[in-house]
Amino acid sequence: MPTCPVHFNPLTSPQLENPYPVSAQAREEAPIFLSPIHGAWVVTRYEDVLAILRDPSRFSSAHVFRRPVNPTPEVLAELAHLPPEIPLLVSEDPPTHRRTRGLVSTAFSPTHVAAHPLPFLEAAICLDETRLADLAQADGADPGALGALMQLATMPLLHACGRSLAPQVPLDWASGYCPVCGAWPTLAEVRGLERTHRWRCGRCGGDWGLALLRCPYCGEADHQRLGSLTTEDDEATCTVDTCLTCKGYVKTRTVLQPTPPYAVVLEDLATVEWDLVALARGYRRPTPPGYLLGVRLVEPPSRIRTFFGRRP
Numbered sequence: 001m002p003t004c005p006v007h008f009n010p011l012t013s014p015q016l017e018n019p020y021p022v023s024a025q026a027r028e029e030a031p032i033f034l035s036p037i038h039g040a041w042v043v044t045r046y047e048d049v050l051a052i053l054r055d056p057s058r059f060s061s062a063h064v065f066r067r068p069v070n071p072t073p074e075v076l077a078e079l080a081h082l083p084p085e086i087p088l089l090v091s092e093d094p095p096t097h098r099r100t101r102g103l104v105s106t107a108f109s110p111t112h113v114a115a116h117p118l119p120f121l122e123a124a125i126c127l128d129e130t131r132l133a134d135l136a137q138a139d140g141a142d143p144g145a146l147g148a149l150m151q152l153a154t155m156p157l158l159h160a161c162g163r164s165l166a167p168q169v170p171l172d173w174a175s176g177y178c179p180v181c182g183a184w185p186t187l188a189e190v191r192g193l194e195r196t197h198r199w200r201c202g203r204c205g206g207d208w209g210l211a212l213l214r215c216p217y218c219g220e221a222d223h224q225r226l227g228s229l230t231t232e233d234d235e236a237t238c239t240v241d242t243c244l245t246c247k248g249y250v251k252t253r254t255v256l257q258p259t260p261p262y263a264v265v266l267e268d269l270a271t272v273e274w275d276l277v278a279l280a281r282g283y284r285r286p287t288p289p290g291y292l293l294g295v296r297l298v299e300p301p302s303r304i305r306t307f308f309g310r311r312p
């Protein structure tokens with residue numbers, strides 16, 4: 001048998017992150033090959049895979065998991081005390097497989113998935129509290145608790161957006177709201193020896209600002225209208241910047257380095273006593289976001305079909 005041109009090892013890098021080039025090469029050069037690493041034949045063309053899946057009498061899934069060694073009689077005696085082995089979905093043949101799969105497919109159908117987490121995530125990303133409360137009520141959940149949970153649930157996605165969009169944020173972004181997710185700043189930073197003033201977003205890790213000091217909410221730049229709540233402690237690294245025009249406030253931390261994106265929300269929690277100081281003096285953070293996003297989440301294309309060279 002000639003040497004297989006395909007070096008197939010999908011469980012290690014770089015194929016783990018991107019299996020498509022090797023899959024495409026296999027479809028062209030060796031549509032069916034024996035993988036010495038897995039001790040199994042690998043089939044790469046969609047039509048061949050479909051034909052095999054539809055022919056369980058010749059290509060059974062029943063023995064897909066083989067025991068790596070033959071157990072000794074002592075091991076078999078111990079195993080006999082355990083509950084009987086339950087077959088897995090992937091090691092069943094029709095008609096059992098079809099029945100079990102029907103139950104699983106119902107729970108994970110696009111309609112069912114779309115009817116549940118995506119609207120919650122969309123509403124949370126858009127900071128649409130009314131929509132979140134309606135969804136919570138319809139699902140019998142506590143709106144406050146669910147809203148807080150959903151804000152946490154959006155963070156991995158928003159941080160990924162923050163990382164990928166950061167290079168596109170204009171250096172002269174002049175608005176007070178986050179250029180990535182539209183939220184008002186969670187904190188401000190006075191950074192480094194240059195004392196650069198930056199606003200930070202706890203949702204996506206956003207980092208923006210202009211040299212000119214002004215209120216992020218109403219744009220007030222008159223120093224007579226801008227104030228600061230502080231302590232007499234020279235070591236204090238947090239103050240509260242206030243605006244008399246809109247009665248808004250932002251906590252401002254003095255830092256040497258930018259706070260890592262994931263830590264912005266933690267610093268917000270760590271300085272909660274400053275929120276109490278500001279609230280006690282009648283200052284507020286605005287409730288509606290700075291910019292109303294119109295985000296629509298969609299399911300990714302089927303990776304299985306893409307893997308086998310079919311368009312989604």
Ligand SMILES: [Zn+2]
Pocket residue numbers: 178179180181182183201202203204205206
């Ligand atoms: Zn943001």
Ligand SMILES: [Zn+2]
Pocket residue numbers: 215216217218219220243244245246247248
């Ligand atoms: Zn203001």
